[in-house]
Amino acid sequence: MNTKETFTLHGENLLKKIKELIAEGNIRKITITDKEGKEIMSFPLTIGLVGALLAPILAAVGALAALIGECSITVEREPKAENEPKKEP
Template sequence: MATKESFSINGDILLKKVKDLIAEGNIRKITITDHSGKELMTFPLAVGLVGIFLAPVLAAVGAVAALVGECTITVEREEPKEPEAEEKEEI
């Protein structure tokens, strides 16, 4: 199951916020929309996505940040799985 969370921020801190969210590690997808609700970009984040694979995504986010004044980031997070209760057999 996934949960969604939204943040309204200014374009000048967009790149920093996206980097912080990626560092959290439990993010499935990030969507960036402008103030009117138009989707500017969306990208999925796979587990283990690091370094060279993030560079083009972060470059695109930086370009979007330079063009928009106010935007909304919608984050789809993975919910941690609850450990299943182990049934104990009585002897």
């Protein structure tokens, strides 16, 4: 079962947060909504989506960040495997 997590932030922090989430590597889908809850942008992240394929998505997120104020990011994460070792802090 996929888990969902929501973050509320301002547009200027949007691109930074998206890059952090992508770097985590276990993200399946990211949805960006405005403060009224209307979906603005949604994109899937498949395993192996890197470099040149991410550039247009990040450019669109950067342009969006310049236009909106407060927004929410909903992140759908891949389920962790039962036998996968837990990361220690």
